[in-house]
Structures are given as structure tokens and as C-alpha cells.
Amino acid sequence: MSTVPVPYRVLSSRPETPDCVSLTLAADGATLPAFAPGQFAMVYAFGVGEVPISVSVVGDGTVTFTVRAVGAVSAALCKLAPGETLGLRGPFGSGWNLDAADGSDVLVVAGGLGLAPLRPAVHRLLGRAARLAVLVGTRTPADLLFPGELAGWREQCRVEVTVDRPTPQWRGSVGVVTALLDRVAVGAETATALVCGPEVMMRHTADALHARGVPPGRVQLSLERNMRCGTGHCGHCQLGPLLLCRDGPVVDCAVSRQLLSVREL
Amino acid sequence: MTERQPQPLLDGLSAPHRARLLGLADDREFPADMRLFDEGGSANRFWLLRSGEVALDLHVPGRRPPVVETVGAGQLLGWSWLFPPYHWHLGARTLGPVSAWEFPAHRVRALCEAEPEFGLRLALHCAAVIAERLQAARLRLVDLYAPDGGGPP
Numbered sequence: 001m002s003t004v005p006v007p008y009r010v011l012s013s014r015p016e017t018p019d020c021v022s023l024t025l026a027a028d029g030a031t032l033p034a035f036a037p038g039q040f041a042m043v044y045a046f047g048v049g050e051v052p053i054s055v056s057v058v059g060d061g062t063v064t065f066t067v068r069a070v071g072a073v074s075a076a077l078c079k080l081a082p083g084e085t086l087g088l089r090g091p092f093g094s095g096w097n098l099d100a101a102d103g104s105d106v107l108v109v110a111g112g113l114g115l116a117p118l119r120p121a122v123h124r125l126l127g128r129a130a131r132l133a134v135l136v137g138t139r140t141p142a143d144l145l146f147p148g149e150l151a152g153w154r155e156q157c158r159v160e161v162t163v164d165r166p167t168p169q170w171r172g173s174v175g176v177v178t179a180l181l182d183r184v185a186v187g188a189e190t191a192t193a194l195v196c197g198p199e200v201m202m203r204h205t206a207d208a209l210h211a212r213g214v215p216p217g218r219v220q221l222s223l224e225r226n227m228r229c230g231t232g233h234c235g236h237c238q239l240g241p242l243l244l245c246r247d248g249p250v251v252d253c254a255v256s257r258q259l260l261s262v263r264e265l
Numbered sequence: 266m267t268e269r270q271p272q273p274l275l276d277g278l279s280a281p282h283r284a285r286l287l288g289l290a291d292d293r294e295f296p297a298d299m300r301l302f303d304e305g306g307s308a309n310r311f312w313l314l315r316s317g318e319v320a321l322d323l324h325v326p327g328r329r330p331p332v333v334e335t336v337g338a339g340q341l342l343g344w345s346w347l348f349p350p351y352h353w354h355l356g357a358r359t360l361g362p363v364s365a366w367e368f369p370a371h372r373v374r375a376l377c378e379a380e381p382e383f384g385l386r387l388a389l390h391c392a393a394v395i396a397e398r399l400q401a402a403r404l405r406l407v408d409l410y411a412p413d414g415g416g417p418p
Contacts, residue, residue, distance in 0.1 A: 019412060070412050112410035139410035164405045166332050171360055173318060175334045176401040182339045185271055198409040204400075 003231060005044045005087025006030050008063075010080050016066060017143050020113065021078040022056060024064045028085055035063055037120035038095030038222060038250045042230045043067075044087030045076035052227035054117035054249065055091070063088075066116035066145065092230040094250045096121045096220060101129055101192040107184065107214075108134045109205050111177055111197020115145045117222050117249075118196050122153060132157035133184040137177030137201065140165045158184055177201065178208040188213030195253075196222040203260050206253050219253035223260075271339045274313060274390050282383045289373060290366035301357040302343075308351045309370045311343035317363030321355040330356060334398065344391045346370035 008025040016022055035041070035055040043065060044050040051073045057064035069075040080086060098121060106129040110118050115136055125132050134153060138144045141163055153159050160180045162173035173180065177197075191214050195205050202221050209219050225237035225244045232246030240259040242248060275283050293312070295301065302308070304324045312319075318337045322330035333355065336342045342365065345353050351370065377384030 068412070137410070139408070143410065162335070164408070164410065168329055170332075173335045173337065174320065174332050176404050179334075179340075179397075179401060180337075182271060182273060183337045200404065200407065201409055204404065 003089060005042075005050075005089050006032055007085050008088045010082050010084050010086065011062060012082055013078075013080060016145050019070075019078075020066055020068045020145065022064050022066045023077065023080060023086075024057070024059070024062050025086070025088070026062050031061075032063075032088055032090060034058065035091040035120075036095035037098065037124055038117060039091040039093050040117075040227070040230075040245075040249060041065065041088045041090030041092065042227070043073075043077060044089070045073050045080070046085070046087060048076040049073040050087075050089075051077070052092075052224075052230070052245070054222065056116040056119050057123070058120050066113070066119075068113050089230055092227070092245050093248055096194050096222075096250050097252075098124050098128075100218070100220075101125060101194075103128075103130050105129065105131045105186040105191040106133070107181075107186060107191055107193040107209070108132070109177060109181075109193060109195045109197075109209075110135070111137045111201040111205075112139065112143070113145065114195075114197030114201075114222070118194055119146065119149075121194055122157075126153065126156050129157075131186065133186070134159045135177055135180040135184070136161045137180075137197070138163055141167055141170045141172075160184070176204070178205055181205075181208055181212060186214075189215065191218060193219045194222075195219060199224070199260065203257075206257055206260075216254040216257055217252060220250050221253055221256055222249045223251055223256060224249060270315060272313060272315075273339060274341055274387075274394075277390055278383075278386055282380075282386060285376060285380070285383065286368070286373070286387070287366065289376070290368050293365050293367045295359045295363040295365070297359055297361045299359045299363075301359065302353050303356045304353055306353050308343060308345035308353045310367055311341065311346050311370060311373075312365040312367050314338050314340055314342055315364045315366070317365075318360045319363060320358050320360050322358065323355060334401070335360065341391070341394050344395055347374070347388065347391050 007028040009028040012024045014022045040054040043053045053065045056066040067077045069078040166174045227245045228234045228236040230245045232243040237244040320332040321334045
């Protein structure tokens with residue numbers, strides 16, 4: 001783990017949606033330790049600022065981050081071209097506990113950009129989970145991340161996609177992602193669920209999983225707060241007793257569910 | 266995850282009640298793009314989907330009916346049959362081939378009246394479905410996946 005930004009060079013910049021870009025990076029000198037699925041880096045756009053972004057692909061000597069242009073720093077990152085350099089600190093935080101998913105049924109539930117942090121987990125789980133289902137909710141068909149890759153996953157596991165706002169051409173599901181839970185058969189008591197998306201979506205998904213018999217201890221949520229230092233010192237990312245940059249971002253629902261219901265945390 | 270498709274409504278009934286309900290059902294297969302019912306029409310049937318997907322749409326003059334939600338395998342299609350005046354609130358069209366149990370509404374309502382315990386279980390399940398869809402509609406109103414996360418901080 002590095003606490004000072006290490007220069008990484010942009011190998012490729014791939015537009016994913018109208019406002020999302022995947023940046024594939026390689027070290028431009030010193031190399032950071034390998035990222036585990038679910039961990040994040042503080043990504044520094046030189047002269048602009050630093051934002052936390054979860055790893056989207058863990059490659060051989062490369063690392064990919066999928067960035068949505070929502071603010072000054074992320075917009076600057078999205079504009080980076082191949083050959084340009086940014087700074088990385090990390091890897092930070094806890095990743096997905098994939099050992100808990102070994103040999104069990106696994107539900108991966110993603111909302112919007114939440115598919116990006118789950119993507120490397122799916123890469124590891126394909127062929128490893130007893131049964132794997134990937135459920136994705138997104139705003140419109142144009143906002144769906146990695147559609148080509150989802151098509152490939154469909155050959156190896158169950159993949160369901162639903163949108164909030166269909167276009168006239170859309171022939172798939174319409175509605176919230178939790179509605180897809182009824183469509184997959186899982187051994188509820190032994191299933192593991194990995195969930196990432198807007199916090200309200202995760203809260204409702206956790207409740208829907210619980211209602212279907214999945215124990216909270218087998219539901220992992222990737223939480224987000226205002227990560228700054230990444231090392232558990234500054235306290236910006238505090239959620240009750242947790243410092244999410246250190247104790248998260250992936251937190252067992254048995255620990256986090258109650259905290260998510262507390263206002264002002 | 267393609268083993269037995271969960272059927273929350275049937276799974277929530279006792280074995281005798283399940284048998285009574287299924288005793289009223291017809292096995293139906295529908296082709297893709299088939300209109301099952303129209304908004305305002307008589308809600309005299311409902312379905313439990315075994316496979317496939319059905320789009321629920323809304324009549325908007327001068328426009329192709331916008332799809333507001335889809336219902337898939339394991340889910341209940343139609344609850345307007347349970348409440349007077351028994352008119353569909355939305356229209357429905359199959360998105361692909363669909364297999365389903367089809368239930369005659371008047372016979373199921375008669376069974377509910379004749380067997381209050383069965384009627385309570387069925388009504389509670391339908392109420393849960395309605396509550397879930399109301400909650401889903403509310404969540405979608407918030408537009409959670411919007412760039413601003415559904416609104417200003």
C-alpha cells in the first residue's frame with residue numbers, strides 16, 4: 001500500500017457509456033501491490049484532485065478503473081488520453097470475501113455504476129461458485145456498463161438486466177433490480193450475495209434478500225463515504241464505528257445494515 | 266440457477282390450498298408479442314408465470330404504449346381481478362414466449378369466499394405484491410442511478 005501517489009500511465013481509455021470511461025493503467029516506474037476485487041485506489045488527476053475509485057479489472061501488470069464524470073476530478077480523469085499519467089495510491093480497504101462464496105450459490109446484485117467494483121469479483125467467481133447469477137439494474141439501456149462482457153458471462157452463468165427507463169427498442173426487463181430476485185433459484189440459507197450500487201438500492205436489496213431467507217452475514221455490501229486518506233486516519237469516511245477506507249468498503253451486512261438505517265451517519 | 270423456479274405465491278400456500286388453486290388453473294403457452302389484456306378491459310383472469318416475460322404498459326394517446334414494468338417467471342401477472350370494478354389498470358404484452366398458469370378470476374374469488382383461510386392467504390400475497398410494486402415505483406421516482414444520485418445533497 002502506498003500513501004503517496006505513484007505515477008501510472010494510461011494504456012487505454014474506453015468509453016463505456018455517455019459519461020463513463022474505463023482507464024486501463026500500467027505502472028510508470030514503481031508498481032503498487034496487486035489489487036483484490038472490491039478494493040479501491042485514490043486516483044489523482046494531477047493539479048485537480050484525488051478521488052476514491054474501486055478497481056474494475058485486475059489485469060496482469062495492469063489495472064482498470066471505470067470512472068463516471070460527475071465532478072471536477074472524475075471529469076478530468078475521463079478526459080485522460082493514452083500516454084498521459086495520473087497518480088495512484090492504494091490498494092485500500094477490504095475486498096469482496098470470495099472465499100465465503102467458494103462452492104456456494106452466489107448472487108451478484110449491481111445497481112448502475114456498482115457493476116464496476118463487482119466486475120473483478122465476477123471474473124474470479126466464474127467457474128468457482130456452485131451457481132452464479134448476476135443481476136444488474138441500470139437507468140436506461142444506454143447506461144448499461146460492459147454489455148459485451150455481460151453477453152459473454154451469459155454463456156457461463158445467469159445474467160439478468162433490468163432498466164428503470166426503457167427505450168421503445170428495449171426488449172428486456174423493466175423495473176427495480178430487486179424484482180429480479182424472484183427469478184433466480186438459490187439455496188437461500190447457504191447463498192452468498194455481493195451487492196454494490198446506490199446506498200438506497202443496497203438497503204432495499206439487503207432487505208429483499210433477507211426476506212427471501214439469505215442470512216445478513218452472507219450479504220456483502222460495498223459502501224461509500226467520503227474517503228480521503230485511505231489509511232483510516234482522517235475520519236472522513238466514518239460510518240458509526242467503521243472507517244470505511246480501512247474497515248470497508250466491503251462490509252458484511254450483519255454489521256452494516258443497522259448503521260445504514262441511522263440518520264446522519 | 267435454472268433448477269426449480271421459485272413461485273412465491275404457491276410456495277406461500279399450504280399444500281391443500283395450493284392444490285385447490287392449481288385445480289382451477291389452465292396451462293397456457295403464449296407466443297412472443299401477444300397482447301394479453303388492455304387497460305380498462307375486464308380483469309377476468311390472472312396468471313402465474315412459469316417462464317418468459319410480460320411487459321406492462323400504459324395507454325398514451327398518439328404514442329406507442331410506454332412500458333412501465335415487466336413481470337417475469339415466478340411472478341404474479343394481474344391483481345385488478347381482486348378488487349371491484351375488476352378492470353385492468355394497465356395493458357400487458359408478452360416480450361417472448363411465455364408459459365403460465367391461467368386462473369379464472371370469478372372462480373378464484375368464489376373459492377376465497379368459500380374458504381376464508383385460503384382467501385386471506387391469497388389476498389395477503391396479492392397485497393404484498395402490490396406493496397412491493399408500489400415501493401419499486403417509488404424507488405424509481407427517486408432516479409437513484411442519475412448522475413446526481415437522484416437529487417441535490
